[in-house]
Amino acid sequence: MRTTAKLLLVGLLVPALAAQASPVRASTNEVHLVPEDKAPWTPGRMFGFLRPGHNYGDRTITVETTPSDAVLDLYYVRAGFQKRYEQADAPATVVLPSRSEATKRDTVTIRASAEGWKAKEVTLRVQGSEDRLLIELEPLTNTLHAVAHTYFGGRGSLSFLTKEAPQIRLQKSKDSLQVVLHETARGEALEASFAQVRSPLVARLAAQQLGDDLLVRIALPPGTSGEAIELRSRQSHDAISDQYLFSVDLLPTDGEGGAVAEAQAALAQLRRQDVSGCALAFDDALRAGLEPAALARALAPRGAFTDPYLQAAMRRLGEVGEGGRIRMLDGSEYAPGNPLELSAAMSQASQARGYLALLRRFVGLLEPDTERRVALRSLVAPQLGAAAFDEAIDAAHVAEASCARASG
Numbered sequence: 001m002r003t004t005a006k007l008l009l010v011g012l013l014v015p016a017l018a019a020q021a022s023p024v025r026a027s028t029n030e031v032h033l034v035p036e037d038k039a040p041w042t043p044g045r046m047f048g049f050l051r052p053g054h055n056y057g058d059r060t061i062t063v064e065t066t067p068s069d070a071v072l073d074l075y076y077v078r079a080g081f082q083k084r085y086e087q088a089d090a091p092a093t094v095v096l097p098s099r100s101e102a103t104k105r106d107t108v109t110i111r112a113s114a115e116g117w118k119a120k121e122v123t124l125r126v127q128g129s130e131d132r133l134l135i136e137l138e139p140l141t142n143t144l145h146a147v148a149h150t151y152f153g154g155r156g157s158l159s160f161l162t163k164e165a166p167q168i169r170l171q172k173s174k175d176s177l178q179v180v181l182h183e184t185a186r187g188e189a190l191e192a193s194f195a196q197v198r199s200p201l202v203a204r205l206a207a208q209q210l211g212d213d214l215l216v217r218i219a220l221p222p223g224t225s226g227e228a229i230e231l232r233s234r235q236s237h238d239a240i241s242d243q244y245l246f247s248v249d250l251l252p253t254d255g256e257g258g259a260v261a262e263a264q265a266a267l268a269q270l271r272r273q274d275v276s277g278c279a280l281a282f283d284d285a286l287r288a289g290l291e292p293a294a295l296a297r298a299l300a301p302r303g304a305f306t307d308p309y310l311q312a313a314m315r316r317l318g319e320v321g322e323g324g325r326i327r328m329l330d331g332s333e334y335a336p337g338n339p340l341e342l343s344a345a346m347s348q349a350s351q352a353r354g355y356l357a358l359l360r361r362f363v364g365l366l367e368p369d370t371e372r373r374v375a376l377r378s379l380v381a382p383q384l385g386a387a388a389f390d391e392a393i394d395a396a397h398v399a400e401a402s403c404a405r406a407s408g
Helices: 002-021 041-050 190-195 256-269 278-289 290-300 306-318 339-346 356-367 367-379 386-407
Strands: 030-032 059-066 071-078 081-089 092-096 106-113 120-125 131-134 140-154 153-160 170-174 177-180 185-186 205-208 213-219 230-236 241-253
Touching: 030 081, 030 140, 059 106, 071 092, 092 106, 106 131, 120 131, 140 190, 140 213, 140 367, 153 177, 170 230, 177 241, 185 205, 190 205, 230 278, 256 306, 256 356, 278 356, 278 386, 290 367, 306 356, 356 367, 367 386
Parallel strands: 030 092, 059 131, 140 185
Antiparallel strands: 059 092, 071 081, 071 106, 106 120, 140 153, 153 241, 170 177, 177 213, 205 213, 230 241
8 A cells, every 4th residue: 555655656756747847848839739728637647657757747849841931730639529729830849738738539620721722631639649740731733824815895804824624613602703723733823814804894803712612703894783794614625725714704794695796787887998909007016016926826726705796797808808818927818708618717826917907906996095905905915914015006006197198
């Protein structure tokens, strides 16, 4: 009995002595993850004095991550119930109760996350032996590099350019639309790309990283409801740039018939002078100011809502053109009334002489002054910044004006 009593006395005294001998060191990255309520007493505590340094000493875990500045979410769990939660930046020293003050079912779960990286979670036993932990994160499998916007005739489209084929979820609310890209990080130039997007259908774009997913919020202009917009999506792969394009068409549920009628009326107003004479100087100069491959991609049929408009414009180009033919830069000609020849002309639309001048006039008849450049840029150079496009179209206007002065 005396021996047992002595052992119990030592077991009670050692924790107090150990706590006095080894105070916890302060640290700028120190996180206290000690529950307020004590763990229930267990018989196992009686023998903790056999390893006093292990059972009664400070219990800390130094947590480091790759990348080094990850955000840590720390959970203290006892018997399946969360007892404490803290958040900190890595690297951090996590202070836990001593092993003698924990039970076998006490665990600490550490979740590390960083923008552009896949979150990772690790769970350790509080009574375990680990005192250092390195959590290595893996980069997200996909990246959103840019967004291109097309607007024409009261309808619009947003194209999301990603590194890999995206998994996307679309959502609508009263004043916005949301596009959620699964396991996707934001590209370095994404904000600059967002700044170029503006039209009567899109007020602004904003991106927010939600764990492994990227949320892109499309704010609608005042008075426009998300419920009044129909969303249609399609996906394609651009072999030249080796990027995937996920496009979302924004189609107002009312007024579609009116938009078609307006477009037909505008096409009927186009005349030969719109695609001849000094208008060709504008056409040549604007084509020279745009990147050829990008222009070819913008005008090529791709299943977008603009395809019927562009094809109708190409047909009209032939109808008002010299000899009733579509003339290409290389000298070849196509008959606009022949479906096969019209399709051949559309496959190389960027090379059709006068086509850019005709699109300028077409847009001018449909859009107000403030939106004409926005609409034309979205048709011929949707991925080009507004400033660069302004420079190209201003040069084209100068070339046209010089031609007019020389002709006069």
